[in-house]
Amino acid sequence: MNAREQILGRLKAISMTDPISTYDDGLKHRLDAAWDGSFPDESRRLAGLFADALEAVSGEFYSAASVEEAAEIVGRIAHSSDYNAIVVDGGDMADNIALRVTDTLQVIAIPEAAQRSEVLADIHCSMVEAHWGVAETASLAFPYIHAVSTQPHFLAETVIAILKRDRLLAHLGALFNHLSPEEMKNLVLVTGPSRTADIEKILILGAHGPKRLIVILLD
Amino acid sequence: MTVSLFIPCLTEHLYPESGLAMVRILKHLGYKIDYVDNQTCCGQPAFNSGYRREMIPVAERFIRLFQDKELIVAPSGSCVAMIRVFYDQLALDPSLMPGLKALKERLFELTEFLVKRNHHDKLQGCFPHRVTYHDSCHLSRELGVRQQPRQLIQSIKEIDFVEMTPPDLCCGFGGTFSYKFSDVSVEMVKRKCESIEATGAEYCIGADSSCLMNIEGYLRKHGMKAKTLHIAELLSRSLDLEKGAA
C-alpha cells in the first residue's frame, strides 16, 4: 500500500521553518511549580484531599491502620451487600487481606484466561490493589506490567481498591513522573465508578462498569 | 490635549446622538475636539463577510487618515477592535505598518479611555433609574474592557445598577450574520432581551451602537419596557450636559 508514502511525502514537503507559536521556555517550569505548589507535602493532608476528591466522584473512602482492619472493612462491605464471594487480583496486600476474610467470603483467584470474562461477569465484588493513587483527582493507576487482569476492575458491580499510604501521590503530573516508560505504556487510570450522563445529562453510576468504587487507604 | 474623533458608521448614520454625547463629555473634561473630516468606515462589515480584497484599500485609507493623530477616541469597542486586533490579519501595504503601530497605541474606546485617564471622578452625575449593562463581544473579549464601563456606571449617583445573567452573552447581531441567519440571530437577541427584562431595568446600557440597535429593535418590536442607551449618552445625561450646552 502506498498511502503511507503519499501521506509522508506530502508532510515532508511542509516547510516548518516558522515556529507555529511563540513559546516562553520558562512557562513549563512555572506551570509545574504552580501545580506542585498547590499541594501539601504532608501525607495526612494528601489522604484528606484524596478522600474529598473520591467522594466528589461518588467513590467511597475508608482508611485502615492495619491489614486486619482492612479485612474487617471488606467483610462489612460484603456483608451489607449480601456478597458471598470476592475476586482478588493477586496483589500482595490484597492477598493478605483476602486471607483474613475467608471465613465469611469465598475468595476467588483470577480465573484462567479462556473463561475469565464469563466467570467474572457473574461475580459481584472484586478486590484489587492499586499501584499508585493520585490525591488531586482520586485516580488509581494500574500498570499492566504489575497486573494479572484488569477485568475485575470493570466487570464487578463493586470494586474494592486497596491503596497503600506510601503509594499516594499529589497530582497527575507527579504520577507520570513516578511511572517508568514500561509502566505507563500499558496502563489504566481509574477515577471513581463508571458513569454516564447520556440521557438528559442525568448522572447514573454503573454504566458498563462498576457501580461502586471503594478505596481503602492502608497504612 | 486634543482628541480626534473616530465616528463609526452606525454612529454617523443612525445614532449621531451618542457621538455628540461623547463630544460633550470630552469637552466637559477639557479636551479639544478634532473631527477628522472625510473619514468613512474602518471596513469591518466587509472584513467580517470575507471581502478582504475590497476592504484593504478602505483600511489603508483609514490608517493614512488617522496615523498622525495624537489621541483618537471612538464610541465603539467593535470598531476599535477592528483596528487594534483585526488589522493585523490583513495583508496591508508594508509601508503603513509603522503608521498602524502608532495608531494602535493612540486609539481608545471611550470607556477604556475615560477610566485609563482617571476621569471617572469628574463624571459623577446623577441618574435615578435602574440600569443594566450589556458587554459587547469585541469590547469585552478582544479588548478586555469589562470593568471600565461598570466603574463609570457605578460612579453615577442614585443609579440602580443590576447585572443581567450572563452579561457577556452575545446579542446575536454579528453584522451580516443578523440577516444571513436571521432566524438564529432573532432567537439570540430574544434571549438577550429576556435577560434584560428579568433585571427590571429601564435602560440597557451598552458601549456599541451595533448591539444596541439590534437589542432596541427587538425590544421595540415586542413592546418590552426597557430602552437602550449608549454609555456616552448615559454619562452626558447624568451630568446634564445637554442642558448646559443648549
Place this chain on the structure above:
Amino acid sequence: MLKPRKTHHYIRQALKNDCLRAAVGKATDLAVRKRQDLVNETPYWEDLRHHVHHLKSKVLENPEQSLMTFEARCIANGINVHWAEDAAEARQIIVDLAAQKKVKKIVKSKSLTTEEIELNPALEKAGLETWETDLGEYIVQLEGKTPSHLTMPALHLSRYDIGRLFEKKLGIEYTDNPNELLQVARQRLREHFLSADMGISGVNFAAVEEGAFVVIENEANAHLSISIPKIHVAIMGLEKLIPSLSDLPYFLKVLAPSATGQKASSYVNIIGGPQQHLMEEGPEEVHLVILDNGRSNILADASLRETLFCIRCGACLNICPVFRQVGGHAYGWAYMGPIGATLIPLYNGLSEGRYAPFLSSLCGACFDNCPMRIQIPKHLLTLRNRIAESGKTMLIERVGMKIWSMLAVRPRLYRFITGLAAIVQQLIPFDKAFPAPGYVRHRALGRMDSKGFRSRFMDSEDRREGGR
C-alpha cells in the same frame, strides 16, 4: 455526507423544535458552569492552555518525522500500523481486516473519527454485526441518526424519546426512567462485549515517544471493548500526536474539565501494544489506522494548521450562543459547533462548506473556552475570506461589496449616497426598505438620521455650542 443546500432547512427544523433547544440549553449551561468552577480553582489554567498548545505545535512542527517515529515505536510494541489516505481507504482497511480474521461481531466505543469516515454503514454493508457501546452512541445507533454533540451524542433526545425508541427497537416495555433504560442497554451490551470478535475505538492522544495511544472514557465500555475481543482496531487522525506520555498529564488536566466538567475522566486507557505477554488477556492483535483524509493539506496551510490542535472536548459548542439555538445536526456533519464550522470547509472543500463559517456571530466565546487556545474566530474569518474570494458567496453580495469599496474611499460620494439612503428610508415605510426580510420580521429597524453625525457636529461647532 455534507449537504450544504440543506443548511437553512436544518436550522429551521432545529429552531422549531423547542424541546431540543431547551435540552441543548440546559445541558450546555450545566457543562459551562461545571467547567468554569474547575477553571476557577486552577489558578494556572492560562499557563496550562499555553503549554498544551505548545506541545501540539512542537509535535506537529515536523509531522513527517513525528509520524515516522511514532510508527516505528508502535511496530516495536507489536502494533500493526495501517495508513489511509481518505475515508474510503480507512473503511476498506477495517472491512478487509474483519473479513480476513473471520470477524462476525464488532463492539465499538465512541469515536468521532469513525463518524467522520462513516464507518458503521460500511461495516453493516459487509455483513458485520456492529454495536456502538457508549450509551449515547448506542441510542443514536438505534435511532439511525448521527451524534448531535461531540461529547453528548444523544443530546437531541429526551428520556421519553429514548423510552419510545427502546420500546420500538428493543421490544421492551416502555419506560422513561433513565436508570432502567441504562440497565437495559447495559445488559444487552454485556452480551455483545463477551461475544464480540473485534473491538473498535478512536484515539484521544497518540504518544510519539512511546508508540502508545490513549482512549479516554467514563462508562468503561471502551475498556471492555479493548480488553475482551481478540482483535482491537483503533483509528486516529494523523494530528492526534503528542510528544510523549509524560506530557499526557497536561492534556488530561485540561480535557476532562472542558469536556464534561469533571476533574478527571473515569477511565484513561493507555495501549502500547497487545497486552498478552503482560496479563494473558487483552487483545492478541492491535491494529492502528492512521487517517489523513485532508489533514496533511490542512497542516500545510500555515494560517489554519491550528484547527488540527482540537481535542474534541466540545467546550466551544457548550459556550456557543449559536450552537445553543441550532444544536449539532444543523451543521450537517460529524464535527459541529464553532470548531466544526472551521473543519467543515477544510475537510469538505470551500464549496461544500460554504455556509458553515458564516454560522457564527463571531462573539469569540469559543476561543476563551478552548483549552487548546485555538483561535476559532480568526480561522472563521480566514475561511470566510477564502470562500468570498473563490466566488462561493451570493452574486448580489459580491457586487454590493465592490460598490461599497469604491464608495468608501471617496468620502464625498459616500456621504452623498448615504444621505440619499436616509431620504429614501424616510419616504418608504422603512421596515420594508431593507433588503433583509428576516432581520425585520422580529426586529424594528433603526432609522437613519436625516443629517448624520458629521453635519450635526459641524453645525454645533459653527454655533460654538455643544449639543443638538
